[in-house]
Amino acid sequence: MASHHVVEQGEYLALIALKHGFSSYLTLWDHPQNSELRKKRLNPNILFPGDRVFIPDKEEKEESGSTDKRHSFTFRGQRLNLCLVLENIYEQPIANAECKLKVESETFELTTDAKGKVEQEIKADAQRGLLSVKDPHTPINEIIIPIKIGHLDPVEEVSGQKARLNNLGYAAGPVEGEDEAENEERFLSAVEEFQCEHGLKVDGICGAATQAKLKQAHGC
């Protein structure tokens, strides 16, 4: 039976597809019933809690229906790409740095490229990871960054703005607020600081121009 899936925090389309037995998230993403969602979110991996994803009947799920695809579906072998770019405080890439990326039970030894980039295929249902980086320019410090895969909200949402500002080192406060006044101050300060460093009008309001710049600076 066709149904709707209501997105929860931390869910991205590949994960939702897997939960409903689809080997490719594109089956859902390209479905005409999901055209509104596609228009609204642009990126199937950046959804917002409460978003509704149309789940078609399984009959329509695979056009080709070949045995190979079935095989991969049964083993839930679909992989997902995770790409991280590491920068130091002055937006200089942390290049040629040794990293260890632990995702769920897998550990990958990686080295950043000249642009500070690491890329890794991970399991499509991965949620948690831990990245440790040895910056060759600060021989003593190992930077350890816990990561939550699929938890990035759209940039139009405050939670998505905070998460991007935090990733970019602006300390915008916890994404789910606790102590209100203090967190308001942190968010305001992070927005203004970001605007100031990116040549935007400094007004503390994370409007369309700031959102666009934030998305660009963050990379998604």
Next chain:
Amino acid sequence: MADKLEANIRKISGGGIVAEHVPLPRPEAAVAPTIAKDHNTIKTALVPFACWRANDMRFEFESSFVLPEIQEEVGALKELIDRHTLTDSQGQPKHRPALTVFGHADPTGSDDFNKMLSGRRAQAIYGMLIRKVELWEDLYSNPLGNDKWEPKAIRIMQTTLGQPISEKPSASTRKTLFRAYMDHVCTIRDETGAPVVDGKGLPVQLELKSTDFLASGGDSGGKGDFQGCSEFNPILMFSQQENARFSDPKNKSERDKENASNRRVVIFLFRPGVRINAGAWPCPRAKEGVAACKKRFWSDAAKRRSFQEKRREFRDTRDTFACRFYHRLSSNSPCERGLVSFEIRLYDLMGRAIGQAPFELKVGLRKPIRGTASDDGSVIAQDLELPNRVLIDWGFPPEKDQKPDLVFNLDMFLTHENLTKEDEARQKLHNLGYPRTNRLSSNVEAFQSDHGHLANPPLSANGQLDDRTLELIRSVHQSCEDDLRNNPPTESGP
């Protein structure tokens, strides 16, 4: 006063604070699995982990000259740096934390003048820590307003070092003098004041290198290593009413005292290995104007900088700093949280203030603070937690080469303002010289007979703590300065 544990305070003295910040855990990075050219950028942030603050009392009044008593705070800074220095496999120090120095002026006078003045205090501290005598020579030979090192600073340095006093020493004499004085105040001392010696019997000093600072001394004007914040980041802003009153020139000295907590030098420490590129550092050099500061202001900086209906303190309202960049660096710092401060005037038995009185102040269980009162005999003790007991010993300025004889002493109880009227009277009377060990009614009676004539109609000495008596105790306690002058106490001591 600490409402919640925000930091690990290592040391508080009247002269400053040394503390470690409680690190805010880096939030988990929320990232998206990627398609096409998308990526997730993760940037490291510049976050200080500890702070050091030297209060106004560690400087000559209105001057950048560092007083000898700063050695207490220098000792605490060395402890802090040592604790966070990474050593190699042989236990030799390898990487020290990175430092940057911020000077702050109070919100009186012009922004431009205060920018220079605050920069000069930062320069004095920075120069002292790395023994760069030329930076002190620069301050000496280019006076700014009342910040003149000749003759007082020279005299203090010579006295401290036990050298003969000479006016206007030559450039080469100054060079030797500055260096010897820097070494002296950066010498680590034990409880008794004796220099601590190392394995070779040499005195231990705190001496840093320019490469120990955040921009590694990469900029000849010290960009990133030391700077002045002008009057942009006060921890206390007067109310409109207070400001109006203090604008009257006859209240200048009171205003200066109230503003003492704003005049300070703060050092932030960053993890070993952290370095910045001076060119990308937002703060202008100590000798540059305020333009670059203003670029980093909060969008509502004008409001933050204006005197508002109510008095504002950074620890409560968090809206007194105009510079957002500094606010972000310091918002988690106990050095800027601002604890209670109070002023004590030191008198002789005739009720005359003793200028330059040597004193020793004990607060609670803390190590005693030694220092010298200002020319009008006042001592401002900052960063106190309440309630607390304060003991102070003081005396007359000693003759040359003599040890000070602290002939007077007093102990005081400091508390919050919401006391019962009996407790308030007990403590205020105690501070006025009616010992707490006496019965309250006898103290009230003695007070009434000593001061009752000041009230209209005069109070009778009945030992009753009525409203009019309490009112008079309060006003005498408040204005004890004038009162003591007019009615020198004869038996109860200062």
